[in-house]
Amino acid sequence: MPDESTFQFEEREIGEVKDGEILLKTLYVSVDPYMRGRMREGKSYIEPFQLGKFIEGGSIGEVVESKSEQYKVGDVVIGGFGWQTYYKAGEKEVRKIDPALAPVSTHLGVLGMTGLTAYFGLLDIGKPKEGETVVISGAAGAVGSIVGQIAKIKGARVVGIAGSEEKISFLKDELNFDEVINYRTTEDMKAEIEKTCPNGVDVYFDNVGGEISDAIFTQLNRFARVPVCGAISAYNLEKADVGPRVQGFLIKNSVLMQGFTVGNYSDRFQEGAKHLAEWLQEGKVKYRETIREGFENIPDAFLDLFEGNNIGKLLVKVAERD
Amino acid sequence: MPDESTFQFEEREIGEVKDGEILLKTLYVSVDPYMRGRMREGKSYIEPFQLGKFIEGGSIGEVVESKSEQYKVGDVVIGGFGWQTYYKAGEKEVRKIDPALAPVSTHLGVLGMTGLTAYFGLLDIGKPKEGETVVISGAAGAVGSIVGQIAKIKGARVVGIAGSEEKISFLKDELNFDEVINYRTTEDMKAEIEKTCPNGVDVYFDNVGGEISDAIFTQLNRFARVPVCGAISAYNLEKADVGPRVQGFLIKNSVLMQGFTVGNYSDRFQEGAKHLAEWLQEGKVKYRETIREGFENIPDAFLDLFEGNNIGKLLVKVAERD
Secondary structure (H helix, E strand, O other): OOOHHHOOOOOOOOOOOOOOEEEEEEEEEEOOHHHHHHHOOOOOOOOOOOOOOOOOEOEEEEEEEEOOOOOOOOOEEEEOEOOOOEEEEEHHHEEEOOOOOOOHHHHHOOOOHHHHHHHHHHHHHHOOOOOOEEEEOOOOEOOHHHHHHHHHHOOOEEEEEEOOHHHHHHHHHHOOOOEEEEOOOOOOHHHHHHHHOOOOEEEEEEOOOHHHHHHHHOOEEEEEEEEEOOOHHHOOOOOOOEEEOOHHHHHHOOOEEEEOOHHHHHHHHHHHHHHHHHHHHOOOOOOOEEEEEOHHHHHHHHHHOOOOOOOEEEEEEOOOOO | OOOHHHOOOOOOOOOOOOOOEEEEEEEEEEOOHHHHHHHOOOOOOOOOOOOOOOOOEOEEEEEEEEOOOOOOOOOEEEEOEOOOOEEEEEHHHEEEOOOOOOOHHHHHOOOOHHHHHHHHHHHHHHOOOOOOEEEEOOOOEOOHHHHHHHHHHOOOEEEEEEOOHHHHHHHHHHOOOOEEEEOOOOOOHHHHHHHHOOOOEEEEEEOOOHHHHHHHHOOEEEEEEEEEOOOHHHOOOOOOOEEEOOHHHHHHOOOEEEEOOHHHHHHHHHHHHHHHHHHHHOOOOOOOEEEEEOHHHHHHHHHHHHHOOOOEEEEEEOOOOO
16 A cells, blocks of 8 residues: 655756647646556556656646747646646647637546546446446545436436545435445345346446456356456555456356456547537536645645545646636 | 256157158267356356256257158258257258268367357457567367468467366377466466467467466456357356456456357358368368267267367267268
8 A cells, every 4th residue: 555655855956848838837737546457566557666766647737938939838738747836848748628618627538548538447348338337436536426427318217436525415316326335334235236237237347356246257148248447446555456256247248348447448538529529518427526725735636546535536636827 | 067867868768750841860968067067057158058948059860751841851950959869850950061061060069169169269359460470378179270270371479378288299290389388287377378379468368267277367368359268167067166257357468258158159150160171171170079979978978078088179979870
C-alpha cells in the first residue's frame, strides 16, 4: 500500500520557453486507480513511473506564456503533464479544450478518459440490449456512475454495487439506478444479486474484481458479457489474488469476459466524446466530482481512491484560472 | 469421481416400429468429457441426465428396419441416441451420413462435434493470424489435436501441452506441432511456456483449466484471445476450483476470454463440416481415434477420459455394419 512517503515534492527549473513551446499553469490534476499499476515494476499496458521523474497523468492547464502560433495566453489545454504546478509543453503534447462547452474539469472526467472508458467498455464489449440486466461494481466511481447512465439510455435495467449510504442515495435518487447493493452491509452477495436480478445478469461491468465479482459470476446468464475495467480490490494486495477459477462459469453459459483500457479505442475518441457531450447537454448523463484543493494534497487524494470514500471523479484543483 | 457403480445396464422393450419410424442398431457410441457435467444437478447449458433414463450422446447406427420413406435398411445415421444397443427413432431424430465420404466413425470425431468444436472455437473466438503463437492444452485430445492442425493451416506457430511421450510424438511427428510440452514432467510450467513461446502467447485454446491454464495466463500477449472449451481438471473436483483470479491478466493485456459450446454455432455446422472434410481429403488434417470394443465397456471407456490416456477421439464400437 503506498503512503505519503511514496511521494516527494521537488522544485526544478523549467528553463526558457523556446519557439514553438508554451508554458502551462496547472489548474486540475486527475488521480486515478490505474496509476497504482504504474507504481510497480514489470510489463503492463503502460510503462511504470520512473523514479525521480514527475508522476504522469491527465491534467488541465492554462497557457501563461506562449511562443507558439497555435496557442495564446489564456487558452485552456489538456494533456498528460501530470502532477506538476507548471509545465513547459511542445505544441503537440497538449490539446485545446473549449471552456464554453462545459466546466473545464469535466474533460478529466465525464468528457475525458473516465467517460470514454465507460462508453467503450459498456457499448463495445458489454453491448447491453433493451430490457437486459446490467450490474456494475464500483458503481459510484468516476467510471461506474457513467456506465450505469449509459446503460439506462440503452434501455437496460441497472443494478449498482457501492459501499456507503451516501453513494447509494446518489445512484438511486440522482442517477435513477434501478437497484443498488451496499456491499459493506451485505453478508451474502450471491443471494443479494439473485434477489435484485431476478432475471439473472446479462452484462457485468467489473471495476473491482475480488469476492464481489466472484459472487456475480455465479449469476450470469447465457451469452453474458463481462467488460473487465479494473480490479481495485487487488491493486494493493501483498499476497496472490486467489478465488474461484472462472472457466467453469464461462463454459456453462458461453460467457465473454474481456479486459480493456480506454487507449484501445483512441481512434474512436471523437465519436465517444460527441455522444457524451450530447447526453450531458440533454441531461441524460449527470456527473459528480469530488474536488480536493491544493497541489500539496495530491498524494493524499490519490490514496483516498483506495479507501472508497469518493463519489464520481476525484480531482485536485491546483490553481484558479487567471 | 464417477465409477462403474454410477452406471447400470438394463434391458427394455423397444416396441413395434410404427409408420414413419426406423429401428437402429448402434454401431459406434461417443464418450465425451462434457457428459460429466450432465451427471450433476443444477442449471447448465444442457439439462442433467435423468436417473433411470438412458445416457444421451452422439451415436452412429445402421437402419435395420424401416417404416419411413426417407430411410432404407442399411442406411447409416447419426443422432443423439446415446448409450443403447438398439433405438427406435423418428425420422427427424437422426440424419443420414455418407459411408463413402470417410469412415463412419469420423462423424463422431473430426467430421462431427469434436471437429466442429475445434473449428468454431479456434476460428470464431481464437482468430489466429499468420505468425502468431497458439497454445493448446489437452492437445492430444479429440478437440485439441484438430485445433492445432487448423492453427497450422492458418499459418500460426503451434505449441501443444499433453501428458505422455506417446502423445508428444504423435503431435510432433504426425501432426507437425512446433513444440509440445509434457505437463507431467514439467516442474515450472510458466518457465516452460516462456521458453517454448519466446514471442508470448496470442491464442490459448483452453481445454483443461486448473494450474496449466494459470501458468499460461501469465504469458499472454496484448490482445490475446482465450477460447474456453473445457475445464477437465475441474470436472471431478470435490472442493472448490480455486486459483489466481484472472481479472488482472485480462486488463493488463486487453485479453478476451470466451466460453463456448459447439451448439452456439449450429447454424454454421455445414460451413465447418465442409472445410473439415476438405482438409481431411487434402491430408491437411489428420485424425486419430481410440476405439474400444463392446457395449459393456462404455462406462469404462468414459472413465478413461479422466485418466488422460487416450489419443484423439475416444469411441466405443458396439456392432459391425451388416
